[in-house]
Amino acid sequence: MRRIVVVGGGYAGFYAAWKLEKKLRRGEAEVIVIDPRPYMTYQPFLPEVLSGSVEARHAAISLRRNLHHTKLIAGSVTKVEHGRRTVTIQPVKGPEYELEYDIIAVTAGAVTRTFDLPGVADRAIGMKHVEEAVAIRDRLLTAFDEASVLPPGPERRRLLTVTFVGGGFAGVEGFGELLSLANALLKKYPELSRDDLAFHLVEATQRILPEVTDGPRKWVRSLLVRRGAHLHLDTTLLSADDGHVILSDGTEYDTELLVWTAGNAATRLVRGHTDLPVTDRGLIQTRADLRVGTETEVVPDAWAAGDDAAVPDLASPVPGAFTVPNAQNAVRQGKRLAKNLLASLRGREPKNYVHHTLGAVATLGLGTGIFQFRWIVVRGFLAWLMHRGYHVLAVPTWDRKMRVLSVWLAAAIHGRDIVSLASVQRPRDAFVNEAALPKLSLADVHSGGTPAVAEPADRSS
Structure with a gap:
């Protein structure tokens, strides 16, 4: 059984694995998704999470709940050596280790582009x-x-x-x-x-x-x-x-x-920790059929999609244009990647990715x-x-669709929730402050007495 490693559980990676496990025959291939987060973020909902129109959890699509036959590894890929067919994984806990594969799909997405500016x-x-x-x-x-x-x-x-x-x-x-x-x-x-x-x-x-x-x-x-x-x-x-x-x-x-x-920038993995071909922009050199390589040369058993892939835009009137790194393309590239991988496994030719903007x-x-x-x-x-x-049609799973709709309906009737939960970022503050107060001994508790301890700690902190 061949091992398919999907690097990244974002849009392209999630949809590729989701479609693969629905279409793969028993024993045909093993799919492994590697991502440090246990969920895919549905990014178009983030602006409405800001305003309270969508609950935070409803913008997160659980990988384990939806990828029933896919092995999930909580960690980051720090190196890809395609010549050896291995990836180096830094798990959330524990030391780095290597994992061998037969086929790789790099869908690591992009990171926020920053500059060296004070503050x-x-x-x-x-x-x-x-x-x-x-x-x-x-x-x-x-x-x-x-x-x-x-x-x-x-x-x-x-x-x-x-x-x-x-x-x-x-x-x-x-x-x-x-x-x-x-x-x-x-x-x-x-x-x-x-x-x-x-x-x-x-x-x-x-x-x-x-x-x-x-x-x-x-x-x-x-x-x-x-x-x-x-x-x-x-x-x-x-x-x-x-x-x-x-x-x-x-x-x-x-x-x-x-x-x-x-804006976006390529991940550290793509920028300098892989032997796969990379463009001047720091993206994986990808063909229109989502195989890694150029029009004349294909890197065997290597695929890429999403924001980290330089995919030719066949629908653009501009020669040499690449697909825009957005949700529309990432989702559809993930689905096309799954179909092309299956075709390749079964001896058929993969089809080109072509998407006309909606x-x-x-x-x-x-x-x-x-x-x-x-x-x-x-x-x-x-x-x-x-x-x-x-977006309620586009967000994956009926579970999330219904939850988002219910929040929108409640907000339409009662208005948006305006409660701040900033304190959850410091969950132990209340306990620490209480723990600093004078303590009762077991003897005091049984006798109904009060503790003879120094002055209470300052709770203003």
Whole structure:
């Protein structure tokens, strides 16, 4: 029985393994998925996790619950030696070890692209994973609680200042949803006003939402500005040291929350820890049929898909174009990868991956969205409904579809939940503080006495 190793359990890896185990015959092949996380993140839901419109767990698709016949290894692949048909695995616990394979599919995805800027590594939060979205939401809700007891001034202003760096779909959707939540929260905090809020979106080019045309893009900019946003286009972040933001357009201010969504970069594995061919952009050199290699040369038993693969875009009118690293392509490439792997195992020729875009759709806050397909543009509430309808159909498993729908229905009737659970990031604080108080001995408990111990510990910490 041949061993197929899938590196990464994101979109492409999850769908490839999911489809493979449904189609493989008994004893035909063993599938192993290696990923440090036990779930696939449905990233289009992360902006709505920020605003509380989707529960965090509902944006996470359990690998073990859905991959019934696939072996899962909780760890990271640190090296691929295809010449020896081995991968080096760093498990979540324990020492590194090597695993042999017959066929490899590299679907490791991408990581957030960062730059060596003062303060970014210390202050910024990305927006690729569920835990990051939850942290962003909790920080905003906590900031409202803290700001509501402060007098107007610099400290209150800092707490309610939010900065997003990156004006692509992830950045604009997250920014729009969080700004919508902040404006809605003002109704619950009479001590605060809209003048206390400062939301900044920083984009290095002149365009936000590059996937849409100038008309819809201008409408989105106008919408965000009407809600109180400060847009800094053709501007870069120079420093965020100690929360003090300095922009290339001369703007300076203090921010409590810094969210980094400035594009993707290849993983460390692909950048320098594999003998598979890599492009100048740091991506796996991939053919249109998802085999690793070039048009004239194929690397045997090696496949790639998703954000870490340079897949030729056969649907693009631009010669030499590669597929865009987005959810549409990753999902469909994962499915095509499974079909092509099966065809290869059974002696048939794999087919090329060709996908014509279904358009671009984005949520911009509760009840507002934008959709464009070629010359067709839909704005506002209808586009928002289209966004929700598309993604509830696209999210895998009926379990997740029903859970997401139930949360949306509850929110439509009762409104969004505005409880911060930031304390769960420090679950032992309450216990530690209580443990520092005077203790009762067993003798005191039986006698009903009180402990003769020093003064109580300071609980303010």
